[in-house]
Amino acid sequence: MSLEQLLLVIVAAPGVSFLLLATAWLLGIHPRERLLAHFTSAVFFAMTVASLVLAWNMASKGIGTVSLNGGPWFQAGEYAFQLDLVADELSLPLMCMTALLVGIVATFSRRYLHREGGFDRFFLLLNVFAFGSMLIFSAGTFDLLIGGWELVGITSALLIAFFSQRRDPVVNAIHVFSVYRLGDVGLLLGVFALHYWVGTAESGRVFHGTWPMQDTTMTGTGATITALLFLFAACAKSAQVPFFGWLPRAMEGPTPSSAIFYGAISIHAGAYLLLRIEPLLMASPIAASAVVGIGALSALLGTMAHRVVADAKTSIAYAAMTQVGIIFVEIGLGFPQLALVHIVGHAMVRTLQFLRAPSMLHDYHRVHAAAGGHLGATGEHYNNLLPEGLRTWAYRFALDRGFYEAFVDRFAVTPVMKLSRMLGSLEPGTRVAEPGYSSVTADALEETKA
């Protein structure tokens, strides 16, 4: 098997697995829990092994890039949607990591979700998610990357709303989905800008050379605008300023999905996007500064919010936001390899922390006892750093998560609702009908009323 075919297998495997399972489901075949979970785990392990084989081959043979040209999916005028896959020094580590972590999470979930009503649904979505992530990391064109990006987004929302019989998960899933969609606008416009200025969205033609030694012909305004649009998308996906407030809301789903999405893969997708367009950032000091600024601000906000949070999952979520902020800074300052190492290390730490989140109670008690019944006070940094008058304000600011909710309420939700109500009032003749009764019972009702 050639390396190109191997790449195709890695990316397509979870997609095919999803199609198989979904078709079976539609036909009314419900495989038993054990079979479904083993099948999914097996697919993910095959992916892991294949990714490692691919990485080994490329490293030992000194191949910098393996690309698969799948030809155009469809054409319209001069435009062609190319199905290209690329594995290089940037995407391979992330593909290996994704395959491995998804495999672990699938194995974990087989136990964890046993007898849960949404067992099948969870595993189907996990397959879609794995396929989406693989697409993001291996897409040779930004057009194709959008596909992966959307799949990850939609599975994310569906898994937050996993317990759909309760109100909160659904409300929060819709919130997260709305933020994602807003961010997607940036990605779409960014791709559009590439087509406009470069005439293509194939990363191999926008950028030259092999990662991380790439450069680009784009300069000036074009580079800045494009980079800023991508940054917009990256911020939404990676929970950075100004979109960070959705992150705690995403904790409604089952623990393993929190782990794989917001500890490991999805949260780093924005950082990956920035790493992919690194040459653009280098060509535009404005965009690079924006990345550094946003990253630094997010890291600061994240760490402040984290410090006051009193529940396990939200605490880990803000800790993740903090480190992703630092990763953004690293990217903006031009240390892509460092950022990549940071992403992988961080993903591993957070996945384990999320999976162990229910243990936080006993872990704390155990450490407390081993330390002899006394743990040093925490949080004194701020008490020493901040002047007294500012401390309480800073605590409030952190507790309110930088006033995110109030900000969204005042400047996004309320104006939009007002506008839509105004527009609604312009439309004549739309009234909600009174609850009516069908013919059979209406007569009888009339009769008895009289």
Next chain:
Amino acid sequence: MEPRSSSAHGSSRAESLEHTVSHTAHMLPAQGPIGVFIHHNTLHAFQHMPFEQAVVEASKVYGTEPYMREEEYRKAVGSGRILIDDIDAVLAREKDFDVWPGMTRRELRRRLLVPGIKHFQAETVQWDLDEGGLLDTKAARSLFEVCLRETPLRKQADAEHRRARDGVLAATGTDLDTVIHPWLIRLCAVFTDQGLSYWPMPNREEGLLGAAMTLLQQPFCLLPSELGSLPGRCKEIAGVPAVDVVCRIFDILGIPESQWDAAVQTELLALGGWAGMIYRLQEEPELAPHEIVPATLMDFLALRMLLTVSAVDALMPGRLKAWKSARGTSDDPFGRRLASAATLFDAAGQVEGPASRIAALRTELDLFDELERRRILHIAYERRHERQILLPMQEHRRRKPLPQSEKLSAQVFFCLDEREESIRRHLEEIAPHIETFGAVGFYGVAINYTGLDDAHGVSLCPVVVKPAHAVTERPVEGHWGSHARRVRMRRMWAWVAREWSVSSRTLVRGWVGTTVLGVFSIVPMAARVFSPRRYGKLIAWLNASILPEPRTELAFERKDAEGHTETFDLLKGFTVEEKVDRVAAVLTMAGLRRGMARLVVVLGHGSTSLNNPHESAYNCGACGGRRGGPNGRLFAAMANLPGVRAGLKARGIIVPDDTWFVGGNHDTCNDDIDLYDLEAVPHTHRRDLADVRAALDKARALSAHERTRRFASTRWLDGPSEGLRHVQGRAEHLAEPRPEYGHSSNAVCIVGRRSSTRGLFLDRRAFLVSYDMANDPNNSSLAGLLGAVFVVCAGINLEYYFSYVDNERFGCGSKLPHNVTGLLGVMNGYESDLRTGLTLQMVEIHEPVRILFVIESTPERIEQTVKSNALNWEFLEKRWIRVASMDPATGVMKMYRDGVWEAVEGEDERLGSAASSMEWYAGHREHLGIARIETGARA
């Protein structure tokens, strides 16, 4: 702002409000911090009412289900779990007459129960009628019209809204709770936090209201539009005591004193989990595991009302009392009428009476509504259970007694816990010369215990008892050096673990940590997920080989002259006389009729699992939700003292000189058994010890195997050792929501001699308490036993009952979205009420029946003993438990029912029979009936 009420008036108003709040507080969930989980009657606030009334009253207050749903009982009828006989028997207890010629009420009710009528709902009835095919024929349509005519339209009386949220919702469509709860939850969480957050809340010492107001009044903060007036409102009430704040806001919102009860109740229950936790911490501050916080329920209510009034400011500006008269449109009288008519129509079809009887049927149906049907079905459901237990037990007693081994090699005490039933039975099956006993698992020693690795002492006794004696574990002479090394190494480990868990989440240290060390997380993660048991073994091995393990002993001696220890108001250990009291009590109650064996093992129990905030709920209830090993160890050590033996002798309890006691602990999750202080066992008893250990090892493996039959994810395992390996893996698995099934399926408590139940397969569903009437001429032992046993067993049983029948509201729902908060409890997701009660995964195989006590004594003696204890009498008289007597001589059973002891007769449930426990349960996952295990008797 409203004029302030005069201060002279104010104080009596304040008192009245205080009274209302403290009265209402009893309605709140009583669960404390989750690290110590105490099973209790979920409806403790309603315990003074009869059970059937209490569940209905509770459903009005909490919006909960009183029984299982009607369909579930129907399913039970379908599967034979309820027989027609049961329904007839229950209906026969009620008055009967002809409702119309040729139809008695009993007959009619039976038809309404079996096969039963369909229950229609207002929201969906229209669809059922249009699309459900009910009205396809002309005859059906005309019958339906008659039914509709007989069903009057009943508009719900416009009740006044009980709290502002309901009125505002009706008036504006905005749910106040969604506005204020995020604030309230977040503030309560940081206020009560026990160390999860890195930066503690400032000004906590001022109480919840004070600390929150300081934060809410900060300048330069952005508030959501609904809470814009919050800082202004805070200023108005600055410095006012919480109780006056509430009075004032009630005035502003137009809630007169006559409506305070309802208002306070609904406001507190809207976030009942948090309110309950605040109240628990107010009443018992020492329950907080690490930080004592000055929590008061009044502060909570004041904060809640403060947020509420601010939100009303924004949503109904200038009309702060208008919510009271706001009329909602949520009621749908037409839909309800239609649904009611459809139900009548369905009933008419079942009864097949003439159309002229529809009016009578309407009346009967209204009297026999869904609630009443469920009540009858539930009692029938329990009746079958009674017969499944009592008839086979009676039959067992009637038959020739199983022969007992003449030899008596050892005696083993277990906790009365129903989970110990299987291991006792297996032990007796494989080693007939070993006798077992069931006692209340703290073995009479109520202690405050500090283990070698513990920072401070914890109570090891039932929660109703306050321990007065401190016992500590200390290294024996010559082991202090290794103990010091152990402490040092543990401190070091704690430092590393703490640094890592804190620093991996902060900014700068987290950067270095995750970049450099992060990748190594993959090792424990992969190992824990793919090979949990081996990884657990590896960690245990590493611990054992690195950490020195000093030999230890318990410090529990006190000379009569010595007084209290300095730090706590506790007595250090026990005097000889106190020791003799405790040992004598347990030995007398158990009634060791056949004398004492050379070796007596006393086992406490606990449970170890991973990633499980509810771990404590699996521990020993009689030890206050903790592990009872130290109690067993202490009891044995006491009983071995020559001074105590002499004291026992003086009281007529002869412990032979060659009897040795050994304490131990049974882990009900991984089925490990640890025995303590084996170095002290005399050489002469080494053989006996080895024999008992071998038997216990076999028994725990068999018991583990029996447990695995219940786990739906587990295939039939070939042998006992596979079973043991399986449960060990479960205990070490990060992803396991069911490390064990805990008390799930508990249903019976048998207080009597083991010889009456020995050889019976009771399916791990029966608490077993050793009691011998012959040794208890004046019922004092029985009174002592029932005092503890009723509370502990009924508490467990009722908590399982309620968490099962309404898992979302009485229980805490599925474990999967749970999120540990403040080290105190769990929320769903990132911002919800604290969830109390049991998880779905804990109760899913439960059978919700009130516990059936079978007491081996005469009805008169039982009734007299129970009556002597007011709480116990309430349990029995108000039907929170069921009680049957078993005649010690004949084994004849009598069931207590409303003041009468009814004999239990019939042949409808027979005693099963099998050669071994495994033969009886092989291939079954469901609850199994009682069987007589014949080999259990082989000498």
